[in-house]
Amino acid sequence: MSRDGLTAGLQRLDLALSEAQVTQLLDYLALLQKWNKVYNLTAVRDPAEMLTHHLLDSLTAIKPLLRQTAGEPVRLLDVGSGGGLPGVVIAIVCPHIDVSCVDTVGKKAAFIQQAAATLRLSNLRGVHARVETLKAEQGGGFDVVCSRAFASLVDFTSWSQAALKPGAVWMAMKGRHPVDELAALPGGVEVFHVEQLQVPGLDAERCIIWMRPQGG
C-alpha cells in the first residue's frame, strides 16, 4: 500500500495528519484487504484502487465534516458502513469524534470491532443492527448521521431519523448530483447544502448532500 500516494492525496486535500494517523490509515487498508477475502467487505480489491476509491474518497469528506461540526466532539453514526467507509477513516482522522458504524451484516460489524481493537481506536465501534431499529432515546442519539454508497436519500433519512439528536444533521456521500432522489424527498427533510467534492486521483463526480429535519 503506497504511503507516498496517500501522503500526496492528503496534501491535495489540505489535511495535516500525524505520522501515526497515516500509519493507522494504511494499516486499516491492509486489514480491509486481508479480511475482504473472508468477509467480502468490498468489491474493490486492487490496492491502488482501494487507496483512491475508498481511502481518498472517504478522506474528501473530512474537511466538510469538520467545518459543519465546528471541530466539536460530536457523536457520528455511519449507516450501512460495510467495511467501515467512511466511519473508520473518520475515527482515525478525528479522534475527538465518537463513531458508531452500523450494518445489518454481523461479520461486517465484527470487522469494525476488530479494526477498533487492532488500530487502538477507542472512539470507534461496530453495531450489528438494522438502522431502523436504532432509537435516540435508547442510545443517546447522534449529532451527525452519515452514509456512503447506501440507499436513496428518502430511505436513508426515513430509516435513520429516530437516531438523530435534536439539532442533528444528515451527511450523504453521493456520486453524481442525485437530482431525482432530491426531488423525491418529503417536506419534512430540509436540504441545506449540496457541495461538490474532488477526490485526488479520481476523475469522477462526488458530492455531499447535507440535510436536517425541517425545523430541526
Ligand SMILES: C[S@@+](CC[C@H](N)C(=O)[O-])C[C@H]1O[C@@H](n2cnc3c(N)ncnc32)[C@H](O)[C@@H]1O
Ligand atoms: C454498498 S454497501 C456500502 C458500504 C460502505 N458504506 C462503503 O461505502 O463501502 C451498503 C451496506 O449497507 C448495509 N445495509 C443495508 N441495509 C441496511 C440497513 N437497513 N441498516 C444497516 N445497514 C444496512 C449492507 O449490509 C451493506 O454493507
